[in-house]
Amino acid sequence: MRISQLSRESTVPVATIKYYLRERLLHEGQLTSATQASYDESHVRRLRLIRALIVGAGLSIAVTRDLLDGVDAPPESGHDLLGIAHHALIAPTAADVDTTAVDALLDQWGWDTHGCDSAAKAAVAGAIDGIRAAGFELPEGMLDTYAGAMHTVASAEIAGVPTDSAEAAVHYVVLGTVLVEPLLLALRRLAQQSASRARFGAMPL
Amino acid sequence: MRISQLSRESTVPVATIKYYLRERLLHEGQLTSATQASYDESHVRRLRLIRALIVGAGLSIAVTRDLLDGVDAPPESGHDLLGIAHHALIAPTAADVDTTAVDALLDQWGWDTHGCDSAAKAAVAGAIDGIRAAGFELPEGMLDTYAGAMHTVASAEIAGVPTDSAEAAVHYVVLGTVLVEPLLLALRRLAQQSASRARFGAMPL
DNA sequence: AGTATTGGAGAGTTCTACTATCTAAGTCAA
DNA sequence: TTGACTTAGATAGTAGAACTCTCCAATACT
Numbered sequence: 389m390r391i392s393q394l395s396r397e398s399t400v401p402v403a404t405i406k407y408y409l410r411e412r413l414l415h416e417g418q419l420t421s422a423t424q425a426s427y428d429e430s431h432v433r434r435l436r437l438i439r440a441l442i443v444g445a446g447l448s449i450a451v452t453r454d455l456l457d458g459v460d461a462p463p464e465s466g467h468d469l470l471g472i473a474h475h476a477l478i479a480p481t482a483a484d485v486d487t488t489a490v491d492a493l494l495d496q497w498g499w500d501t502h503g504c505d506s507a508a509k510a511a512v513a514g515a516i517d518g519i520r521a522a523g524f525e526l527p528e529g530m531l532d533t534y535a536g537a538m539h540t541v542a543s544a545e546i547a548g549v550p551t552d553s554a555e556a557a558v559h560y561v562v563l564g565t566v567l568v569e570p571l572l573l574a575l576r577r578l579a580q581q582s583a584s585r586a587r588f589g590a591m592p593l
Numbered sequence: 594m595r596i597s598q599l600s601r602e603s604t605v606p607v608a609t610i611k612y613y614l615r616e617r618l619l620h621e622g623q624l625t626s627a628t629q630a631s632y633d634e635s636h637v638r639r640l641r642l643i644r645a646l647i648v649g650a651g652l653s654i655a656v657t658r659d660l661l662d663g664v665d666a667p668p669e670s671g672h673d674l675l676g677i678a679h680h681a682l683i684a685p686t687a688a689d690v691d692t693t694a695v696d697a698l699l700d701q702w703g704w705d706t707h708g709c710d711s712a713a714k715a716a717v718a719g720a721i722d723g724i725r726a727a728g729f730e731l732p733e734g735m736l737d738t739y740a741g742a743m744h745t746v747a748s749a750e751i752a753g754v755p756t757d758s759a760e761a762a763v764h765y766v767v768l769g770t771v772l773v774e775p776l777l778l779a780l781r782r783l784a785q786q787s788a789s790r791a792r793f794g795a796m797p798l
Numbered sequence: 799a800g801t802a803t804t805g806g807a808g809a810g811t812t813c814t815a816c817t818a819t820c821t822a823a824g825t826c827a828a
Numbered sequence: 829t830t831g832a833c834t835t836a837g838a839t840a841g842t843a844g845a846a847c848t849c850t851c852c853a854a855t856a857c858t
Contacts, residue, residue, distance in 0.1 A: 390834080390835075391834090391835070391836085392834075392835085401816090401817080402835095403816075403817050403818070404815085404816065404817080406817095406836080406837080407815075407816060407817080409836095409837095410837090410838090411815095417836095419836085421823080421824060421825090421835090421836095422822085422823055422824070422835095422836075422837095423822075423823045423824045423825090423834080423835045423836050423837085424823090424824065424825075424834085424835060424836075425835080425836070433728055436726050436727060436728060437727045437728055439726070440723050440724070440726050440727030440729075441727070442815090443723075444719075444720070444723030444724075444726070444727065445723070448814075448815090449814075449815070449816095450814095469789070470782075470785055470786055470789050474782055474785075474786070477782070478779075478782065494783070494787070499783070499784065499787040500786075500787045500790045500791060502790070503786050503787050503789065503790025503791070504783050504786040504787055504790075505786065508779070508782050508783045508786055509783065511775075511779040511782065511783075512776065512779040512780060512783055514649075514775075514779075515649070515775040515776035515779045516776060518645050518648075518649030518650070518772065518775065519645070519649075519772045519773065519776065521641050521644070521645050521649070522641060522642045522645030522646070522649070522768060522772055523638055523641060523642055524645075524764075524765075524768045524769065524772050526773075527753040529749075530749060530750070530753065533745065533746060533749045534746060534773070534776065534777055534780055535780055535784070536745070537742040537743070537745050537746045537777075538742070538777060538780040538781040538783075538784045539784045539787075539788075540738065540741070540742050540745075541738060541739060541742045541781055541784070542781055542784030542785040542787070542788045543784070543788045544734075544735060544738040545735070545785060545788075546785060546788040546789050546791075546792050547788075547792070548732040548735065549792075559729075560729075563727060563729045564729065565782070565785065567723065567724045567727055567729055568724065568731075568739070569778055570716075570719075570720040570723065571717065571720035571721060571724065571739065572739055572742075572743060572777070572778075572781070573774055573777075573778075574683075574713065574716040574717040574719075574720045575717060575739055575740055575743040576743045576746055576747055576777070577675075577679055577682070577683065577713050577716065577770070578699070578704070578709050578713045578714065578716075578717055578743075579704065579740070579743045579744045579746070579747030579748070580675055580679075580747040580750060580751060580770065581675055581679070581705075581708050581709040581710065581713055582699070582704040582705045582708050582709055582744075582747070583744075583747045583748045583750075583751040583752075584674070584675050584708065584751050584754075585705045585707070585708025585709075586705060586708070586751075587751050587752070587754075595803080595804070596803090596804070596805080597803075597804085606847085606848080607804095608847075608848050608849070609846085609847065609848080611805080611806080611807095611848095612846075612847060612848080614805095614806095615806090615807090616846095622805095624805085626804090626805095626854080626855060626856085627804095627805075627853085627854055627855070628803085628804045628805050628806085628853075628854045628855050628856090629803085629804060629805075629854090629855065629856075630804080630805070647846090653845075653846090654845075654846070654847095655845095
């Protein structure tokens with residue numbers, strides 16, 4: 389199919405498709421002449437994925453490219469699946485964040501400290517710092533509640549990683565990490581509303 | 594104190610403070626003359642909060658203003674606390690999203706369907722749609738796992754709402770909702786790394 | 799008296815994610 | 829074969845967001 393039909397099938401404007409081609413988010417079509425290229429189903433799928441990442445998950449073009457590069461690249465070792473997603477996603481935090489407090493928390497929760505890279509720990513430390521800097525105090529034990537809930541989530545997710553093919557595993561881990569984030573936050577808000585009604589009664593319409 | 598010292602104490606440039614004043618994120622100082630105003634501790638605290646919301650939680654100026662307006666306003670009814678945070682946070686989704694599937698899920702989970710506004714339901718429906726549109730399939734039962742974890746989180750949060758003063762309650766709910774989001778996501782990633790190491794062994798450094 | 803700072807307003811900058819225009823080279827229907 | 833339409837590829841332009849800079853008259857310190 390030609391670019392105009394690709395645009396129709398994906399509901400992405402032609403100019404935007406060209407932009408994604410330039411930005412190397414979308415692989416080029418098969419050139420059939422100097423001014424003609426043909427695109428196929430793989431381009432439609434890819435465009436849907438790109439839009440889900442940019443519009444749905446709110447990623448930038450640059451982060452999206454990093455992520456897609458990771459999904460496309462043949463995973464050499466197979467065990468740094470998460471690295472692909474996490475390195476692209478975790479904001480480049482200044483490494484000067486003190487993560488010893490986080491290490492202590494991980495110990496306390498029984499998490500594998502050595503299995504976690506420092507950037508991820510710095511992200512947690514930064515999030516806690518941000519909360520404190522805002523003048524907000526987490527209630528006693530709340531951090532443990534959060535950790536427990538996220539442990540439950542992550543365990544189920546990792547348990548579900550397909551092992552039949554490396555491609556499937558990367559696809560599952562990388563996309564699952566980022567695409568599910570909006571869902572989790574939306575579910576939390578919904579659960580808050582439900583719990584709030586249970587405790588306080590009436591709720592806004 | 595004058596604006597230059599406020600800038601020093603908050604590490605926010607003078608020009609940016611002036612910008613926040615123009616955007617009504619920060620309340621004005623007490624004018625002592627035509628070209629002099631004095632700022633106090635409340636301005637320092639407020640600036641820290643603003644930065645936490647914008648830099649930490651990644652909110653836009655407009656959303657931050659809505660949120661702060663909500664925190665500042667005297668809560669008239671006391672029971673639509675969440676509305677203040679959620680209406681500002683939940684992206685204005687096109688109301689054409691079909692939420693009947695979400696209603697069914699809420700029933701299944703035993704959540705109070707009537708205590709949840711349709712925008713929040715639409716956000717969940719939209720998140721699920723986005724995942725599906727990306728060509729990603731949630732493993733069997735994973736949605737229930739997510740719901741359960743978020744129910745645990747939300748219940749603990751709502752249980753901790755202070756009831757001594759309406760101001761404290763609004764502060765807790767509105768800021769807790771948004772400031773904790775980065776923490777939850779960071780914890781999930783850390784938990785994924787820990788669980789991944791437990792299942793697959795080695796991990797990236 | 800003279801240097802520095804401030805409030806306030808407006809203009810300018812940078813970045814991101816598109817969107818539009820243009821040209822030469824095709825394609826296709828009559 | 830003619831003429832309208834489409835396309836690839838390059839370049840330039842746009843809109844919005846979040847600052848950042850410049851200016852000026854009016855103080856404030858020294």
